[in-house]
Amino acid sequence: MSSRYNIKETEKKWRRIWDERESFKVSEDSTKPKYYVLEMFPYPSGRIHVGHVRNYTLGDVVARYRRAQGFNVIHPMGWDAFGLPAENAAIERGEHPDKWTHENIDAMRAQLKSMGLSIDWSREVTTCDADYYRHEQKMFLDFYKKGIAYRRESMVNWDPVDNTVLANEQVIDGKGWRTGAPVERRKLNQWFLKITDYADELLECVKKLDGWPEKVRIMQENWIGKSQGVRFSFALEDASEKIEVYTTRHDTIFGVSFIVLAADHPVAQKLCKGKPGFEDFVRKCQATGTSEEAIEKAEKLGFDTGFKAINPLRPKSKIPVLVANYVLMDYGTGAVMGVPGHDQRDFEFAAKYKLPVLPVISNERSEEKSQDNQGDSSHTLGMTEAYTGDGIMINSDFINGMNVEEAKQAVAAKLVEMKIGTVTTQFRLRDWGISRQRYWGCPIPIIYCDACDIVPVPEKDLPVTLPQDVTFDKPGNPLERHPTWKNVKCPKCGAAARRETDTFDTFFESSWYQFRYCDPHNEKLPVAKDRAKYWMPVEQYIGGVEHAVLHLLYARFFTKIMRDCGYVDCDEPFTGLFTQGMVTHATYKDKDGKWLLPTDVIIDGDKVKDKNGNPVTVGRIEKMSKSKKNVVDPEDIMDTYGADAARLFILSDSPPERDLEWTESGIEGAWRYVNRLHKIILDAGNNLPAAGAAQPSNFDDKSLALRRAAHKAVKGVAEDIESFQMNKAVAKVRELSNAIGTYEGDGWVLREALEVLVKLMNPMMPHLAEELWQMLGHKTLLVDEAWPQFDAGLLTQETVTIGVQVNGKLRASITLAADAGEGEAREAALAQDNVVKFMEGKAVRKFIYVPGKIVNVVVG
RNA sequence: GCGGGUGUGGUGGAACUGGUAGACGCGCCAGACUCAAAAUCUGGUGUCCCUAGGACGUGUCGGUUCGAGUCCGACCACCCGCACCA
Known part of the structure; x- marks a missing residue:
C-alpha cells in the first residue's frame, strides 16, 4: 500500500x-x-x-x-x-x-x-494546409481589387554564387551563410500591402490599447514614426535637376553644408554617369545587406559628385552634393540635407569627409567655440558631437534669436510662401513586402500573361496548391524550376502564361x-x-x-x-x-571549450564536472539556445517530475515578463511541493467532516486565523492572476498551505481551507488539484467548479503594527487600533523607550502620522 | 547606429498610489526521526560591530522630501527589436 x-x-x-x-x-453561448x-x-x-x-x-x-x-x-x-x-x-x-x-x-x-x-x-x-491558406489567397485577391496589394521593385539580399535570395538571418557579416560570398543588394519585382495607408489608424488605435504593455505601445508608435516636416527642393548650380529633400529640422536650414543622395537616386545616377570611380562606389554601397541595422552600422562612405547645390534661403552659398551609403532610396525622397552641427550622423560624415560644420543653434558649447561664423568654416570647430537640443538660432538670417520651435514655423512659412516647399506629414513605416522567393509558403494567386499583364487567378480555381513533386538539390526556389506547375493558360485570353512563383511572407498566415x-x-x-x-x-x-x-x-x-x-x-x-520574458540557463564548457548539455554536467556542491570526471567551466546565464546547448527538454522534465511540477516551477520564481532562469534545484523544489500538497490532503483526509457539512456557529482564535488566511488568499490569488503576477499567486498558495500544515483544530475549518487551497492551485497544477478534489470526497470535476468566494468581513484587521521613526530612522514599532487617531498614535509613540532615547530630550518639531503606515517624530 | 527594457541578500524574487526593505522559494546552518544515509518535519539565516542595541544596505553618482527600492537628473552594465528567423 x-x-x-x-x-x-x-x-x-x-x-x-x-x-x-x-x-x-466550447461553442457560442449567448447566456x-x-x-x-x-x-x-x-x-x-x-x-x-x-x-x-x-x-x-x-x-x-x-x-x-x-x-x-x-x-x-x-x-x-x-x-x-x-x-x-x-x-x-x-x-x-x-x-x-x-x-x-x-x-x-x-x-x-x-x-x-x-x-x-x-x-x-x-x-x-x-x-500549411490548403483548407487554411485557400482563404488567404481569396483575401489577397480582394486586397488586390481594392488597391491594397500592389507590385513594385524592391531590394533583396542576393547571393551571387547560389543565385538565390537570402533572408536577413542568412546574411552573416555581409556574407551568404552557405557560400560565404559577399552579399549584394538586388532589385526584384515584388508584392506589397499598403500598410502605410493605415498608418494613422494604426497609430491612433495603438494609443488606446490600454490592455497592452506601455513599452509595446511605444515601440509601435516609434515604428510607425509619424513626423511633421517640410518637403522642398535644392536647385543645382550647373544642372537643371532639382533635389527634393524631406526634413523635420528645417530650423537648421542655414546650417546645411552638404547634400547626400542615395546611390540609386535618379539624380545621382544621371550626374555621375561615366564619372571615374562611381560604378565602384555604387557596388560598394550595394555590398551592405538590406537590414536597417547593417546599413546604420556600416562605415559611412561618400562620393563627391562635383556638383554644387544652392540653398534656397541663402542663394549665395554653394554646397557640395555627395552620394552616400547611409541614405536609402526607399526612405523619404532618397536625399538628405546634411546639417553636421545638429545631427550626429551628418556630423560623423562631415568629420570623415572634411565638410564644414556650421552651428546655427547656440548652446553653451557652441558659444565658446564659434563667435561669428559666417558659413564658410572648413573645420569642425573642435566639436566632438552634434548639438541636438533646443537653443537660440544664430548665423541664420531672419530667424536669428528665435528658439527651435519658432524657427521651424518661420522657415516652413517662408518656404511655403516662396512656393518651393510644402508642410507634410511623413511616416517611418514602409509598405509590407509580402513576396518570398521560396517554396514552403502560400502561393500567390497571380498569373502573368504577356498580353494581359497581371491576371488574378479566378476564384473558381482557388486554392492554388503547392506541387508535391519538387526537388531541393539546387539552390533557389523549386517552384521556379518546376517543369509544369508554373505554365498555365491565361484565364483572360487563353494564351500561354506563367504563374507567380513567389509565396507569401509567413507573417501573412499569423496575421x-x-x-x-x-x-x-x-x-x-x-x-x-x-x-x-x-x-x-x-x-x-x-x-x-x-x-x-x-x-x-x-x-x-x-x-x-x-x-x-x-x-x-x-x-x-x-x-x-x-x-x-525568455527562458535562460547557465552555460557549460568542457576542458576543450566545447559546449555541454546540462544533462551531461554533474554538479556536486561547488564542484562541476562532466560524466568522465573532467572539470567543467560554468559560463554566463543565457537565453536557451541549441548552439550553446544550454537547453533542457520539457519532455524529459515532465517524464521525471510531471507536468504540474514543471508548470509550477515555470510560474513560481520569476515574474512572467522577466527572464526565467531554469535551474535543476528549482524544478526539484516544485516537485517536492507537489508531493507535499498530496501528503497534506492525505493526512487530513480521515479527520474531515463530509463535504457540505454545516458551518459551526463560532470559531476559536486559531480557527479564525486560518479562515482569515484562506479568505485573504482567495482575494490575493485572483488579483495576482489578473495582473499576471503568477509568481506572487504561487507564493500566496504556498503561504496558505504553510498555515494549513501547522493548523490543528476544527475539521470544518480545515476542510474549508483545503477546498480553497485546491481551487486556488487548480489553474497552476490542474492534475493534482483534480486528484485532491476527488480525495476530499467530491464527485464533480474541479474544472467545472466555480472560483471560491471570499468573506470580506474576514479580511479586515482590528489592530495594526506600524513603525515609529525619529527623524526618518526606524526606532520602534507600536500596535494600534486600525482606526486610531493621531492623539493615540502620538501617546504610544512617545512612550517607547527607544524613541525617547533618540529624541535626546529635544522638542517635537513635527509629528507625522499616516494611519496604518508609519509614525515619524521630527525633533531638533 | 536607432527604438524599447532590466538592475534589490549566497541565489530567484516580494514591497499596494513615496511610509517598518527582503513576503514566498532555492541554497546553507542547526535540531528531530534513523544503526546510518536519503526522504520528511521543526527552527535559524542581509552585511558588519555584536550587547538589550547600533551602523551600513536596493547597479553608480547627485538631487527633491519629515521619509526614496519607489520621484527627478547624469552615468555604468546587461538584454530584446530593427522590416526576408519565427
Missing part, C-alpha cells in the same frame, strides 16, 4: 477524463460572457522547448481561472507551419517539407497535450489565425461573420516581446483590411496583450 503520489499515472488519468468529457470544447485566451502559436520545429512551456502555462492559468469565473472560455491551438526551417530540413536531410512539418506537428501536439492544457483541440489549425480559430472548419469563408463577432477580440494574447512590432502590427493591420473588405466587424484583434 503506497501512499506516495503517482504523478505519471494520475496526470494521465485526469487528461483522459477531461478528454472523454470534452471539458474544454455567458465569452473570454478569448490566445498564446502565439508555435512554429512546428519538432520538439517543444521551455519557452513554449512557459507561454502555454501562462495562457492556461488565465484560461482555467476565467473558466472558474464563469466565462465561456475559448482557448485554441494551431501551427504556424510555413517557413524556412522546413526547406532547410529538405536541403539537409532530403525530407519533403510537407512530411517533415506534419511529423513535427504530430510530435509537438503529443508533447503539448502532456502539459494538461485546457485547449479545445477541435479548433486546431495548420497554416489572421485569431479569426480562423473562431470558425476553423468553414469551407466558404475565413470565418463566418457572426462567429467572429461572438468570439473576437482576443481578451488575452500572450507571447514573446520579440513580436512587439512586426507580428503584432501586421495582425492589427490585417484585421483592419479584413474589416474593410467586409469579412469581419472588428477593429483591433487583441485588446489585452502580455509579453513574457
Whole structure:
C-alpha cells in the first residue's frame, strides 16, 4: 500500500477524463460572457522547448481561472507551419517539407497535450494546409481589387554564387551563410500591402490599447514614426535637376553644408554617369545587406559628385552634393540635407569627409567655440558631437534669436510662401513586402500573361496548391524550376502564361489565425461573420516581446483590411496583450571549450564536472539556445517530475515578463511541493467532516486565523492572476498551505481551507488539484467548479503594527487600533523607550502620522 | 547606429498610489526521526560591530522630501527589436 503520489499515472488519468468529457470544447453561448485566451502559436520545429512551456502555462492559468469565473472560455491551438526551417530540413536531410512539418506537428501536439492544457483541440489549425491558406489567397485577391496589394521593385539580399535570395538571418557579416560570398543588394519585382495607408489608424488605435504593455505601445508608435516636416527642393548650380529633400529640422536650414543622395537616386545616377570611380562606389554601397541595422552600422562612405547645390534661403552659398551609403532610396525622397552641427550622423560624415560644420543653434558649447561664423568654416570647430537640443538660432538670417520651435514655423512659412516647399506629414513605416522567393509558403494567386499583364487567378480555381513533386538539390526556389506547375493558360485570353512563383511572407498566415480559430472548419469563408463577432477580440494574447512590432502590427493591420473588405466587424484583434520574458540557463564548457548539455554536467556542491570526471567551466546565464546547448527538454522534465511540477516551477520564481532562469534545484523544489500538497490532503483526509457539512456557529482564535488566511488568499490569488503576477499567486498558495500544515483544530475549518487551497492551485497544477478534489470526497470535476468566494468581513484587521521613526530612522514599532487617531498614535509613540532615547530630550518639531503606515517624530 | 527594457541578500524574487526593505522559494546552518544515509518535519539565516542595541544596505553618482527600492537628473552594465528567423 503506497501512499506516495503517482504523478505519471494520475496526470494521465485526469487528461483522459477531461478528454472523454470534452471539458474544454466550447461553442457560442449567448447566456455567458465569452473570454478569448490566445498564446502565439508555435512554429512546428519538432520538439517543444521551455519557452513554449512557459507561454502555454501562462495562457492556461488565465484560461482555467476565467473558466472558474464563469466565462465561456475559448482557448485554441494551431501551427504556424510555413517557413524556412522546413526547406532547410529538405536541403539537409532530403525530407519533403510537407512530411517533415506534419511529423513535427504530430510530435509537438503529443508533447503539448502532456502539459494538461485546457485547449479545445477541435479548433486546431495548420497554416500549411490548403483548407487554411485557400482563404488567404481569396483575401489577397480582394486586397488586390481594392488597391491594397500592389507590385513594385524592391531590394533583396542576393547571393551571387547560389543565385538565390537570402533572408536577413542568412546574411552573416555581409556574407551568404552557405557560400560565404559577399552579399549584394538586388532589385526584384515584388508584392506589397499598403500598410502605410493605415498608418494613422494604426497609430491612433495603438494609443488606446490600454490592455497592452506601455513599452509595446511605444515601440509601435516609434515604428510607425509619424513626423511633421517640410518637403522642398535644392536647385543645382550647373544642372537643371532639382533635389527634393524631406526634413523635420528645417530650423537648421542655414546650417546645411552638404547634400547626400542615395546611390540609386535618379539624380545621382544621371550626374555621375561615366564619372571615374562611381560604378565602384555604387557596388560598394550595394555590398551592405538590406537590414536597417547593417546599413546604420556600416562605415559611412561618400562620393563627391562635383556638383554644387544652392540653398534656397541663402542663394549665395554653394554646397557640395555627395552620394552616400547611409541614405536609402526607399526612405523619404532618397536625399538628405546634411546639417553636421545638429545631427550626429551628418556630423560623423562631415568629420570623415572634411565638410564644414556650421552651428546655427547656440548652446553653451557652441558659444565658446564659434563667435561669428559666417558659413564658410572648413573645420569642425573642435566639436566632438552634434548639438541636438533646443537653443537660440544664430548665423541664420531672419530667424536669428528665435528658439527651435519658432524657427521651424518661420522657415516652413517662408518656404511655403516662396512656393518651393510644402508642410507634410511623413511616416517611418514602409509598405509590407509580402513576396518570398521560396517554396514552403502560400502561393500567390497571380498569373502573368504577356498580353494581359497581371491576371488574378479566378476564384473558381482557388486554392492554388503547392506541387508535391519538387526537388531541393539546387539552390533557389523549386517552384521556379518546376517543369509544369508554373505554365498555365491565361484565364483572360487563353494564351500561354506563367504563374507567380513567389509565396507569401509567413507573417501573412499569423496575421489572421485569431479569426480562423473562431470558425476553423468553414469551407466558404475565413470565418463566418457572426462567429467572429461572438468570439473576437482576443481578451488575452500572450507571447514573446520579440513580436512587439512586426507580428503584432501586421495582425492589427490585417484585421483592419479584413474589416474593410467586409469579412469581419472588428477593429483591433487583441485588446489585452502580455509579453513574457525568455527562458535562460547557465552555460557549460568542457576542458576543450566545447559546449555541454546540462544533462551531461554533474554538479556536486561547488564542484562541476562532466560524466568522465573532467572539470567543467560554468559560463554566463543565457537565453536557451541549441548552439550553446544550454537547453533542457520539457519532455524529459515532465517524464521525471510531471507536468504540474514543471508548470509550477515555470510560474513560481520569476515574474512572467522577466527572464526565467531554469535551474535543476528549482524544478526539484516544485516537485517536492507537489508531493507535499498530496501528503497534506492525505493526512487530513480521515479527520474531515463530509463535504457540505454545516458551518459551526463560532470559531476559536486559531480557527479564525486560518479562515482569515484562506479568505485573504482567495482575494490575493485572483488579483495576482489578473495582473499576471503568477509568481506572487504561487507564493500566496504556498503561504496558505504553510498555515494549513501547522493548523490543528476544527475539521470544518480545515476542510474549508483545503477546498480553497485546491481551487486556488487548480489553474497552476490542474492534475493534482483534480486528484485532491476527488480525495476530499467530491464527485464533480474541479474544472467545472466555480472560483471560491471570499468573506470580506474576514479580511479586515482590528489592530495594526506600524513603525515609529525619529527623524526618518526606524526606532520602534507600536500596535494600534486600525482606526486610531493621531492623539493615540502620538501617546504610544512617545512612550517607547527607544524613541525617547533618540529624541535626546529635544522638542517635537513635527509629528507625522499616516494611519496604518508609519509614525515619524521630527525633533531638533 | 536607432527604438524599447532590466538592475534589490549566497541565489530567484516580494514591497499596494513615496511610509517598518527582503513576503514566498532555492541554497546553507542547526535540531528531530534513523544503526546510518536519503526522504520528511521543526527552527535559524542581509552585511558588519555584536550587547538589550547600533551602523551600513536596493547597479553608480547627485538631487527633491519629515521619509526614496519607489520621484527627478547624469552615468555604468546587461538584454530584446530593427522590416526576408519565427
